[in-house]
Amino acid sequence: MSDHIDGPRQTADPVSDLTDLFAFTSPTDAKRTVLIACVLPFAGESALFSNTINYGFVVRRLKQTGLGLQAGFEPLADEWRFTFQFEVLGPETVTGRTKQTGHCVLPGGATLALTVGEEHGFTTSDGRTRVFAGLRSDPFFPGWLPGPMKSVPNYLENDNVLSVVVEFDTASTLAPERGSLFGVIAETTPRHPNPKSTVIPRFDWVGRPEQTNFIMDQVPDVLDIRDLWNQETPFALNAERLPLYRQRLTESLQLWDKKDQTIEWDTAALEAHVRVRLNDFLTIDVAKPMSDKSHLEIEKSTLEGRPYTTGGGRTVNANVIDILVTWLINRDRGAFLQGGALQATQAGSTTFPYVRPGNKNMLSVTRSIELKATAQEVWQVIGGFGSLWHPLVAQLTLTGEGLGQLRRIETIDGKIMIERLSERDEAQKMYRYALVSGIPANPYNGALSVQATATGASVTWSASYRPEGQGDLIVRLIISSLLNTGMAALKTRFGAAT
Amino acid sequence: MNTLHSSLALPAATDGTLALINHESILDRCWQTIELHPDRLGIAAQLIDEEYRRSHFLGDAAALDRLLTLSETLLQNCSESGETYVLAAQIASLVHKFDQATQYLVRAKELDASAHSLLRQQLSIDHAIGHNWKDVFATRLRLSLQNPSLQNLVALGALYAEMGLYQEAEQSYLRALSEDREHSPFGLAWACFQLGVLFGETLEPAQPATAQYWYEQALSYMPLYTHARVHLAELHLDAGRLGTALDLLLPIQDNDDPEVSWRLAQLYEQKGEAHEASQHLARTLRNFEHVLSRHELAFADHAVAFYLEEGNNPEKALQLAMLNLDNRATLRAFELSHEAALACEQLALAQSLTDRAKLQWGHLPAFARSAFSFSTT
Numbered sequence: 109m110s111d112h113i114d115g116p117r118q119t120a121d122p123v124s125d126l127t128d129l130f131a132f133t134s135p136t137d138a139k140r141t142v143l144i145a146c147v148l149p150f151a152g153e154s155a156l157f158s159n160t161i162n163y164g165f166v167v168r169r170l171k172q173t174g175l176g177l178q179a180g181f182e183p184l185a186d187e188w189r190f191t192f193q194f195e196v197l198g199p200e201t202v203t204g205r206t207k208q209t210g211h212c213v214l215p216g217g218a219t220l221a222l223t224v225g226e227e228h229g230f231t232t233s234d235g236r237t238r239v240f241a242g243l244r245s246d247p248f249f250p251g252w253l254p255g256p257m258k259s260v261p262n263y264l265e266n267d268n269v270l271s272v273v274v275e276f277d278t279a280s281t282l283a284p285e286r287g288s289l290f291g292v293i294a295e296t297t298p299r300h301p302n303p304k305s306t307v308i309p310r311f312d313w314v315g316r317p318e319q320t321n322f323i324m325d326q327v328p329d330v331l332d333i334r335d336l337w338n339q340e341t342p343f344a345l346n347a348e349r350l351p352l353y354r355q356r357l358t359e360s361l362q363l364w365d366k367k368d369q370t371i372e373w374d375t376a377a378l379e380a381h382v383r384v385r386l387n388d389f390l391t392i393d394v395a396k397p398m399s400d401k402s403h404l405e406i407e408k409s410t411l412e413g414r415p416y417t418t419g420g421g422r423t424v425n426a427n428v429i430d431i432l433v434t435w436l437i438n439r440d441r442g443a444f445l446q447g448g449a450l451q452a453t454q455a456g457s458t459t460f461p462y463v464r465p466g467n468k469n470m471l472s473v474t475r476s477i478e479l480k481a482t483a484q485e486v487w488q489v490i491g492g493f494g495s496l497w498h499p500l501v502a503q504l505t506l507t508g509e510g511l512g513q514l515r516r517i518e519t520i521d522g523k524i525m526i527e528r529l530s531e532r533d534e535a536q537k538m539y540r541y542a543l544v545s546g547i548p549a550n551p552y553n554g555a556l557s558v559q560a561t562a563t564g565a566s567v568t569w570s571a572s573y574r575p576e577g578q579g580d581l582i583v584r585l586i587i588s589s590l591l592n593t594g595m596a597a598l599k600t601r602f603g604a605a606t
Numbered sequence: 607m608n609t610l611h612s613s614l615a616l617p618a619a620t621d622g623t624l625a626l627i628n629h630e631s632i633l634d635r636c637w638q639t640i641e642l643h644p645d646r647l648g649i650a651a652q653l654i655d656e657e658y659r660r661s662h663f664l665g666d667a668a669a670l671d672r673l674l675t676l677s678e679t680l681l682q683n684c685s686e687s688g689e690t691y692v693l694a695a696q697i698a699s700l701v702h703k704f705d706q707a708t709q710y711l712v713r714a715k716e717l718d719a720s721a722h723s724l725l726r727q728q729l730s731i732d733h734a735i736g737h738n739w740k741d742v743f744a745t746r747l748r749l750s751l752q753n754p755s756l757q758n759l760v761a762l763g764a765l766y767a768e769m770g771l772y773q774e775a776e777q778s779y780l781r782a783l784s785e786d787r788e789h790s791p792f793g794l795a796w797a798c799f800q801l802g803v804l805f806g807e808t809l810e811p812a813q814p815a816t817a818q819y820w821y822e823q824a825l826s827y828m829p830l831y832t833h834a835r836v837h838l839a840e841l842h843l844d845a846g847r848l849g850t851a852l853d854l855l856l857p858i859q860d861n862d863d864p865e866v867s868w869r870l871a872q873l874y875e876q877k878g879e880a881h882e883a884s885q886h887l888a889r890t891l892r893n894f895e896h897v898l899s900r901h902e903l904a905f906a907d908h909a910v911a912f913y914l915e916e917g918n919n920p921e922k923a924l925q926l927a928m929l930n931l932d933n934r935a936t937l938r939a940f941e942l943s944h945e946a947a948l949a950c951e952q953l954a955l956a957q958s959l960t961d962r963a964k965l966q967w968g969h970l971p972a973f974a975r976s977a978f979s980f981s982t983t
Binding site for chain 1 (some may be wrong): 618619620621623624625627628630631632633634635636638639641642643646648649651652655721722752753755756757789790792793
């Protein structure tokens with residue numbers, strides 16, 4: 109999962125767990141570069157940043173040191189840092205909690221104040237740099253389970269993360285005339301390092317996606333070294349530990365190569381690939397075009413012995429998992445390995461801050477009624493997915509059979525709803541369904557059940573949903589009316605239990 | 607023992623309020639997600655961590671109910687995955703159903719769960735029930751050397767304390783703090799709390815001032831740490847500082863953790879406010895009965911102490927103590943049973959427990975410092 113939960117330590121402290129890094133040229137202004145980092149997997153709507161962690165980007169100018177089997181990138185001395193720091197919350201007031209504030213320390217040491225969650229972000233007076241921090245929909249969309257290489261739908265669907273975004277004027281910040289190739293990493297470090305600490309003061313860092321989870325953690329029955337890797341100093345790995353990392357990468361890349369039963373990476377090519385991967389940073393060339401397809405193109409071309417043609421980087425909508433696994437398995441010599449996820453829960457935007465607002469929690473409506481009839485009698489009337497018993501339903505047609513069956517409902521006022529049967533338990537007298545279309549909500553899951561009681565039967569009808577395209581109140585009204593009318597009709601038909 | 611705390615600069619951590627807000631936001635989000643996608647085992651694993659935090663730090667016994675619901679959901683929806691059974695074993699362990707947890711691990715192994723997760727869970731079970739303690743010790747030591755994380759070092763410290771190696775226990779806890787690998791206040795508060803328990807309850811004689819220091823440090827990381835407040839309040843009660851104890855307990859007085867109301871009952875008793883004391887005692891009884899009705903094994907050992915003291919029901923204490931002993935034959939479980947047997951004047955049983963405890967734990971330094979070393983039975 110890109111860099112989500114990459115090691116035991118990240119599980120213990122998710123607010124320092126970097127989940128993703130993006131670096132690209134702004135799609136609306138080619139003169140500006142955008143860096144985005146995300147933390148806190150599974151963040152809820154109230155999530156906030158730590159007051160004792162630096163959330164930083166580091167950019168280093170790179171030199172390409174060779175092509176083909178000599179492929180490599182050397183970080184040069186030029187370095188730019190953007191470091192976000194956040195404060196504790198102020199006291200609660202009568203109107204609720206104050207918002208979290210913070211600032212971004214820019215290259216050169218100037219600071220730009222910010223408030224978490226301000227959609228338009230904050231810009232320096234000269235307009236060169238703009239920043240944002242706050243809750244966003246998780247932009248990552250993995251569509252493969254790496255072990256069995258099973259294609260699956262996005263398993264981060266509906267998740268949220270906290271994001272920090274910085275957009276800056278490329279020319280005046282990076283001086284690309286001195287070299288336009290850069291390496292970018294994101295890191296989380298202690299804001300107040302313990303001077304007596306004997307360990308390297310870094311919680312997590314991320315360069316290319318999946319260096320830790322999909323690659324380092326895929327060799328079976330070996331020591332998990334992701335925590336160790338995450339404490340390394342980016343651009344300057346510990347020389348004593350390099351052999352350990354080299355061995356792990358080599359073993360893992362060999363396993364990946366064998367997944368399609370053919371060998372595309374011979375020993376020399378694999379060695380070059382490992383060398384490139386040991387220099388773990390997102391590689392971008394700000395003088396060349398970047399797109400959703402250009403991720404890893406710089407590395408791939410360099411390893412194949414040809415000049416790169418794009419700016420590489422990683423856009424928000426780049427399908428990095430499919431790009432990566434295809435490269436690892438068939439070295440782009442076979443079919444593109446399209447996984448089961450085509451985009452994130454919310455696709456990235458073309459405008460600042462490029463990542464979308466957080467997904468809201470599901471809302472729910474539940475109605476129950478006690479009836480003067482046996483559970484079997486009630487279930488016979490309402491238990492069929494195609495049963496026509498609801499007074500607002502004028503016509504109902506079924507398509508298919510069993511789970512996945514669709515019902516097309518035409519209401520008495522001419523509206524059309526389509527729903528899919530997702531679970532049915534005849535013994536328990538219940539079924540669940542999901543809305544396909546017809547109500548301004550996505551997702552929308554319903555469940556109808558009948559239970560025997562001492563005095564007859566109890567019917568429970570519930571819907572959980574997230575409003576889409578209409579306000580919460582309107583959507584709740586639509587759904588409540590549907591459920592209330594249904595319950596009232598059952599009361600008329602069977603009578604209420606006393 | 608060397609009280610090194612004065613020279614130790616405690617590591618910075620995320621503000622406790624921010625951490626709690628994030629904990630609640632993740633918990634809420636994960637429950638939402640698991641309802642929609644009951645097959646997402648990563649979310650389930652996160653939920654177990656977060657609900658355990660609620661149970662341990664906030665004294666929320668309902669967290670265990672929610673975890674059992676989660677376990678049922680996972681077993682219904684992902685019964686073909688070995689990792690499901692590892693998670694189910696983890697939940698069963700948290701409610702002290704160790705036999706069931708072991709059965710889940712057998713199934714997990716059959717379904718090819720990862721060796722690493724099987725080892726971790728088996729270790730946790732063996733440690734909790736006092737089984738294979740030499741292997742448990744060797745593994746805990748190895749893990750803390752391989753990866754000196756706060757979790758590994760605190761777990762090793764707890765094992766040292768149970769063995770009676772108090773200096774090593776202290777060193778392990780202090781190392782957990784000084785390694786500065788965490789910025790989560792939960793973990794750091796936990797390490798400080800364990801030091802408080804070591805100096806306040808395990809050591810004989812106790813060092814209340816040092817224990818107070820560590821409980822206060824735990825609360826500086828996590829102000830609403832219920833157990834730290836209760837234990838610190840107890841120290842103040844013992845020293846007659848009733849106002850300070852009350853200040854600690856009032857912010858958590860609505861908590862349903864029976865230890866909170868029990869401590870309040872003791873406090874009002876000491877203040878001479880009999881009516882208030884009896885109200886809190888009645889509430890304690892209700893809360894213990896409630897948690898025992900839901901998770902008898904998980905709360906049996908806590909309840910024994912209550913029924914031996916203000917609960918004034920030694921027979922019930924003995925029944926719970928024996929239940930706990932059958933479930934986990936640790937030295938502490940033997941001690942509780944022995945104390946309850948003496949309270950019930952069942953001297954033959956007490957003698958039998960002494961013999962069994964000596965056979966199983968007599969070689970440990972902790973045995974020589976246990977209640978059995980003073981016992982004539």
